[in-house]
Amino acid sequence: MKFLKVTPELDYKKIIVSQNDYEGTDSNLLAGMAFEIFLIREFENMLLTLADGGCIHGPVHTSIGQEACAAGAMSVLNPTDKIASTHRAHHHYLAKLIGSYFSAGFNILKDKIPETLTEGVTQLLGEVMGLSVGCCGGRGGSMHLRNKEIGFIGSNAIVAGGVPLATGAAFASKFNKKKEVTVCFLGDGAVHQGAFHEAINLAGIWELPIIYVIENNQYAVGTSVKAAAGMDDLAQKGSAYRCVSRIVDGMDPLAVMLAVNEAKEIIEKVKKPVLIEAKCYRFPHHAGPVSGSNFGYRTKEEEEKWRKKDPYTAYPDKLAEYNLLSDEQIEQIKEKSNGIVQAAVDHCTILEGKNFIVKDGLWPDIKKVEDGLRSEGTEFNDILFREKEDFKTFEEIIYSDAIAAVTGRNMEKDNNVFVLGEEVAHFGGGPYGATKGLFQKYPDRVLNTPISEAGFTGLAGGAAMDGLYPVVEIMFADFTLVAADQLFNQIGKLRHMYGNTTHMPVVVRIRIATGCGYGGQHSMDPVGLYSLFSGWRIIAPSNAFDYVGLFNSAIRSTDPVLLLEHNKLYPQKFDIPAGNLDYFVKMGKANVIRSGSDVTVLSYSSGIKLCAEAAEELVKEGIETEIIDLRTVSPADIDYELIGQSLKKTGAILVVEQAAKSLGIGKAIAYECQMRFFDYLDSPIALVNGLDIPPPVSKPLEEECLPGITQVRNMIFRVARRQV
Ligand SMILES: Cc1ncc(C[n+]2csc(CCOP(=O)(O)OP(=O)(O)O)c2C)c(N)n1
Structure with missing residues (x-):
């Protein structure tokens, strides 16, 4: 040698x-x-x-x-x-x-x-x-x-x-x-x-x-x-x-x-x-x-x-x-x-x-003292918000393709929108296909980053304060913790700390990979974590229609917005308005996706499909379930008006999340509901959550961690029958 x-x-x-x-x-x-x-x-x-x-x-x-x-x-x-x-x-x-x-x-x-x-x-x-x-x-x-x-x-x-x-x-x-x-x-x-x-x-x-x-x-x-x-x-x-x-x-x-x-x-x-x-x-x-x-x-x-x-x-x-x-x-x-x-x-x-x-x-x-924590919403003054009923013709799209399509549409409309993250410009569409075709069209605005979550999320924050619209992809939710100071102390707080003298229009997209066998450091649903920092708005669309409309709102918002994308949804097909990627869905507006009179079930993201299947099974038991897709899940944006209307009718409520109990928002929603709607409640508020452990890799052990159809169905049944 x-x-x-x-x-x-x-x-x-x-x-x-x-x-x-x-x-x-x-x-x-x-x-x-x-x-x-x-x-x-x-x-x-x-x-x-x-x-x-x-x-x-x-x-x-x-x-x-x-x-x-x-x-x-x-x-x-x-x-x-x-x-x-x-x-x-x-x-x-x-x-x-x-x-x-x-x-x-x-x-x-x-x-x-x-x-x-x-x-x-x-x-x-x-x-x-x-x-x-x-x-x-x-x-x-x-x-x-x-x-x-x-x-x-x-x-x-x-x-x-x-x-x-x-x-x-x-x-x-x-x-x-x-x-x-x-x-x-x-x-x-x-x-x-x-x-x-x-x-x-x-x-x-x-x-x-x-x-x-x-x-x-x-x-x-x-x-x-x-x-x-x-x-x-x-x-x-x-x-x-x-x-x-x-x-x-x-x-x-x-x-x-x-x-x-x-x-x-x-x-x-x-x-x-x-x-x-x-x-x-x-x-x-x-x-x-x-x-x-x-x-x-x-x-x-x-x-x-x-x-x-x-x-x-x-x-x-x-x-x-x-x-x-x-x-x-x-x-x-x-x-x-x-x-x-x-x-x-x-x-x-x-x-x-x-x-x-x-x-x-x-x-x-x-x-x-609370002013300026987040925008008062004036950036939406000229926006007419839409819902699915407002459209007549639809086309089918895969959820991950909808992400790429609406991102591309925003890049086309505004040169200040750019995408950054690990591998986002590789493989024809990033690690999950969610940036499909974007690098080919906008090579200067789709940036692969080194593995440095704190560095590139912080950079996005600084760029956003300077008038740009960054869309940051964080590969797995758990990596939030590596960038925690930038995401929470900086991006989530600075607007308020600087006396409302800055905007912070950062969009962070995160794949939730629960159920994929990635284990305890790649499987977090971080909704509750982000919700601790009230500068953030959090969106968890359960379908492509909501994704497109809420993404447009997220980009327009002058606040930081977290978009949660559940891995299970990526390959699923949904309807979106034919030839239209420009409509806006209002952040903070929930959606009744199934009407019922016995129990109100709140959920979001991949939880919606689970609840819908469970509700369907319970029809034969004579239970009428109302399901509300929260869509926006940041604490200040939960649509309590809609929840209250539903609860007045059903008298009982259940929150279903795939997130572990300590990382979910169910507890916070339960607290708010009992404070606001105590008189409407006939029974204790119930929660279904993932187990509070790092999800193991072994398939049966991981499945045991996550709420499945049986658990959801049984809990809806018990709440509907006031047996909680
Ligand atoms: C992440 C973090 N750790 C610790 C502190 C507490 N703290 C405040 S200033 C400081 C010293 C910083 O030293 P230096 O960067 O050399 O700047 P100087 O104070 O000498 O100007 C420490 C430890 C902090 N504010 N932030």
Whole structure:
């Protein structure tokens, strides 16, 4: 055996900046960066004062020491460029604000500060304080900021959680052929998260216009980079993902500015994403005003060493030393920045003695606390919803073909619809034929992904926030758990958290593979899991007619929609209106598919056929079963009006699901029904569910797990006869 040395071609370098670079840089830009650093420092010191005075609810993660990263990066971004940030985001927000509201060539020493900047700083302060004037109406607070107008697509409190979303924003720019970049800021701690690796890999293979800036402030809370990574230079990570990688002094705004400028050129010319590691330091501990050394994970000596590079002093000193700005000019800039912060504080607080208190009338209206969790439905204002009775002629179609057909029809109508998932562009129609023929017709809009559910669902979320309509296929429902943060913490919550300032039109399609012998990690019916996150709408069509109409509604919806497709339905034939894939079925409207007077049975998806067969068998016993196909099964969309009407007639109710009891929605429906319709009920509400175990592979054992016709028939009989 022998070893050959492998020398991959890596573009991985350290950037060094000299006096010449300073002297060759436009003095307005240099002065502008000083202004940004001063404003950020003044703002965050003020936050600490306000927090100390009890005016801020929640943690304050300052960027004290890290201001140069934001000031440098934003100095070369265009207002249309986008940025994403983390729990430590004030510096990014303020610098982007300045970048967006100062016109090109703005001279901080001579020009008047635009009103919009002062208003923007007030919006940030208001948000951190949880006030209605905040950029998200006080919903998000310090860690969940968003301001689309300035290209601040969102900060995120899940470490690395925002990275796939930012990658989705970059995807949207490329998709729309826009000449803009996205800068995704992250901490050194985020580099160890899977979401980061999945997202940067997607950026690498799809050559997305994104710059990942790792602000390596040496610690994630109290854990050093050395301890977490076993190495000093995190920029190396980029080389694994076809990125150009750079290390830069993050305490020097000019160095960061030059690095980001070069990154923009690389994106334009080489079409590769760029990873910049900006080495910097935060002086206080993770949150609050106290130095990190007080907590014992670092020394005072180390802090003192870094103090010498503090951009608040070292940068203006350098400008003075190189005769680029006088001490007087520096003071003038400082005064301007302090004035803006003071104006924002005056807007939000009054001083009583030595105490700041929140001004009257600035708290958000508590009656509106639930607003914006989901759309109010205005996107359907001009839609006439249809039911099967509205059509005269029909044609037969296989369920899986209906999925492909209606997806294709939407892609034909709207260029912003695209499909992504594992193998969706292969085998002529993806793993189940549900994307049949789409890749051949739309090769740029049907994207095979690597096996990285968190990465591509998060990317879809970011793209959806940017105006695209992604249709994500998740191969098996159980893989939801691999992408749980993106699906639930991000896609399911952000509309509300960002104060209803974003739409989230992601459609996720999932095959439910119960009964296929795939075992306990491929057989989940996830309806109950998604229903825990109320931002989601969940659809489980039992036939192709409903599928087509509900898919059209799902695509039009500005909320995330989960489409559950039971494996058993895929090969079944159903009628849909002849030559019509454009009708809409209303989400939230259930359907009586069989009338009866003895018992109401609620079900959805493949459960409907089972219930219909059982009901048919019970006719000879003299039992008249009413079956309601719920169709939409997200808790807020259950059609209780129809259920109530039925229950008034039958007096008894049974919910039939193939999902395991703990993963179903039957319990929640039973609770609601007894709260709403107690007076109509003659007997306890009954449930039929799968067993609460991971379905085994062995055929008889798996069959034992799932409710079959006998169990359903027996339970309908008992409920109808009031023998529960
Ligand atoms: C997934 C996740 N795990 C843990 C936390 C708790 N937490 C918040 S910030 C943080 C440290 C993050 O360090 P780093 O990414 O280096 O950013 P920094 O705080 O240094 O800016 C931790 C552990 C979290 N918010 N999210």
